[in-house]
Amino acid sequence: xxxxxxxxxxxxxxxxxxxxxxxxxxxxxxxxxxxxxxxxxxxxxxxxxxxxxxxxxxxxxxxxxxxxxxxxxxxxxxxxxxxxxxxxxxxxxxxxxxxxx
Numbered sequence: 001x002x003x004x005x006x007x008x009x010x011x012x013x014x015x016x017x018x019x020x021x022x023x024x025x026x027x028x029x030x031x032x033x034x035x036x037x038x039x040x041x042x043x044x045x046x047x048x049x050x051x052x053x054x055x056x057x058x059x060x061x062x063x064x065x066x067x068x069x070x071x072x073x074x075x076x077x078x079x080x081x082x083x084x085x086x087x088x089x090x091x092x093x094x095x096x097x098x099x100x101x
Contacts, residue, residue, distance in 0.1 A: 003028065004081040004092070005035060009101075010072045013040055013064065022072065026061065034063035073097050 005011065005025060012022045023037040041062045049055025070078035071094065079096040092101040 003030065005066060005069060005071060011035075011037060011069045012072055012078050013037070013068055014070050014078065015068045016041070016064070018064075025069075028066075029063060032063070033066050035066055035069060036061050036063050037069070040064060071101070074099060 005028065007025050007028055009025050010022065011025060013019055018040045021040050023039045025035050026038050027036040029035065038061055041064050042059045043062045044057050045060045047053065047055050047058050071081055073079040073094040073096050075097065077096060079094040081101070082093050082095050083090055084093055085091070086100065093099060094101060
């Protein structure tokens with residue numbers, strides 16, 4: 001199945017404790033059906049100090065289910081993603097505006 005959401009897309013969270021927050025996708029895990037969004041679903045992880053890195057309590061973005069994310073269109077609203085053929089290439093487009101992504 002083609003990926004509706006990809007790394008670098010601007011998305012909004014639709015459900016959960018971070019509902020309404022916006023961010024950019026940093027990583028997508030298609031096999032798990034999850035994505036890591038910067039600044040969303042933050043958790044505290046304890047890091048042991050080493051010669052190269054400072055230790056302490058570090059915030060880390062945890063994965064969010066893809067079903068709880070929606071792409072932001074050019075107007076800044078949540079939209080669904082569709083696919084269409086333009087000049088022999090498969091292109092993603094925003095269902096609300098019809099613009100190619």
